[in-house]
Amino acid sequence: MQTGLNIAAGLTLAALAATGAGAxxxxxxxxxxxxxxxxxxxxxxxxxxxxxxxxxxxxxxxVVAGPLEGEEGMEPAFTRVFDHLTRTLERLGATWDDVLVFDTFHQGPMGPQLDALVPVKNRYIKAPFPAWTAVGVTELYEPTALVEIRLTVRNPAAGEE
Structure with a gap:
């Protein structure tokens, strides 16, 4: 994997057959x-x-988005989230072009949130577009959050192995 990333080794998974054959x-x-x-x-x-x-x-x-005190609308919150996700993608050696799935979870009326989200999203995500699912939820982990964005990304380093 690339050097300079803040990556810690995790668990090693083993695919074991009951007989041990083909494990x-x-x-x-x-x-x-x-x-x-x-x-x-x-x-x-x-x-x-x-x-x-x-x-x-x-x-x-x-990554959750919610307006800070004194902010009007959700655009500043979405910009913060997309900037954070951009930095995370960069640390992984990926870009928005590598995003395969873009999932959003919305608490509250989805229409006004999407009206604010789409213009911000379109500054970062270009064609060919990832799959996108927008889901309405009753609650998010962070009490002040209104939207949570989750990504599934192609690993560009996988082709280097």
């Missing part, structure tokens, strides 16, 4: 943790990674 070790799962010490401590306490790299796929944990 082989799967490639190790790797994780990406936040560079920020406070965010890393939180994720370690709660027990999740910013991203999991396994084979040719990278799974990014959801």
């Amino acid at each position: 082989r070790e799967a490639p190790p799962k790797q994780v990406l943790m936040p560079e920020d010490a406070g965010a890393r401590a939180f994720q370690e306490e709660v027990g999740y990674s910013e991203a999991v790299i396994h084979g040719d796929t990278i799974y990014l944990s959801g």
Whole structure:
């Protein structure tokens, strides 16, 4: 894997047949943790990674968006989230072109959120577009969040092995 990434080795998975015949070790799962010490401590306490790299796929944990005090509308929150996701993709050696799946989870009326989300998304995501599923939910982990964005990404480093 590329040097300079904040990636820690994770668990090694084994595919074992009951008889042991044909058993082989799967490639190790790797994780990406936040560079920020406070965010890393939180994720370690709660027990999740910013991203999991396994084979040719990278799974990014959801990133929440909500307006800060005094902000009008959701556009500034979405810009913060997309900037954060861009930095995470860069740390993984990926770009928005590598995004395969773009999932959004919306608390509250979805229409106004999508009206604010789409113009921001379109500044980052260009054709050919990833698959996108927008889901309405009753609650998100962060109480002030209105939207959570999760990505599934092609691992560009997988072709280098």
